[in-house]
Amino acid sequence: MSQGQKTTAATVLVLEADPTMRRLISLGLRHRGLEVIEAASLATISSTDIQSLDLLILDVDDGVSCDWALLQTIQEQPELSNLPKVVLSWDPPMEGKSATLTTIEHCVCVNKPFDARALHEGVDHLLLERTIEQDAQLARAEEALLATYRKDSSPSVWPIITAAGLFLAVIGLLFQFVLVMIGLAIIVIGLLLWTIGWHSRIERTPDIAFSVSK
Template sequence: MSQGQKSSAATVLLLEADPSMRRLISLGLRHRGLEVIEANSLATISSTDLQSLDLLILDVDEGVSCDWTLLQTVQEQPELSSLPTVVLSWDPPLEEKSSSLTTIAQCVCVNKPFDARALHDGVDHLLLMRTVEKGKQLALAEAALLDAYRKDSSPSIWPVVTAAGVFLAMIGFLFQFVLTMIGLVIIVIGLLLWTIGWHSRIEAAPEIAFSVGK
């Protein structure tokens, strides 16, 4: 895959000490469309690869012996502590070992010698569970965002108060305008009456003078 091209396929980390077994398992997983990161130990895995994982396949056998502490070592890694895991082993885990070592809720044990179909069934099962879990988490996150949006956008009394203030201010300006217009009308009427009365007195003055002369 070229750099900058991101695949939507699930990424599987395969921790297998045996190179031939590691190669065989890797070819089968890649044939099923999965991205596979091969390693013989955690020390060879970069932190970037650890953050992009969807599933872990771990072989806990070292030669003819079985070392279940390898699973505990993996679980102590923060990036892998909750990662779905397929454990490969010659010996089936005892109940007490499983309860004391396995803190991963999504863990499948495949006993050797195993058929490839058993391994692939375990991988498919865990990936499906992981997809469902991610869907639930996404739904919860969307519900939380929607709830926060509803709370933030809930009706408030302040827009109503603001509108009432604007309405009262408009009424106040309109009342002042009406009073001003009434005052102007009174002034105009008073000036007209005053002018008409003044002209009437001027016109009546000659008549009075003429009648006195006779």
């Protein structure tokens, strides 16, 4: 899987009824550094193991015949249907019963008897496809997230309007304050002039009275 999603080795489920064949396949995959879960049937696989899978190796043979119903059962399970699959079968991939493989994405059929190299090439091919696809999905998700961030963080006119309103309110308050101060200054000056004039009249009154008495 991609480095952004998973740092450990890919996990492969080997679904093989024959214990000897299952063991041989698992040993080869582990030798290549892959994590392997072995199972004889779907019933023995836990939900935790299913969630950790990156690829499924499935043997559809039942003795000398092929049981393609097993592949159909797997395709009907959402948690398994999207997994890349390597199908082991005696039948060539394009014969009647195996024609269903052409409708399954990320599926490789390896005919038996097979060379281990053919199996490993199919596994490597599917895991590489899965890595590329998941990296592309991650890139698309990051691009969508960045697009949302750019949209949400784009400049808005409302902060500017709010600042302009606040500025006008401050100017209005300052203007009222200045008017109040001017009014108070006029009152103070008027009181001072009135007081000075009143004292002047008092001081002149005795002189007038004294002049009349002579």
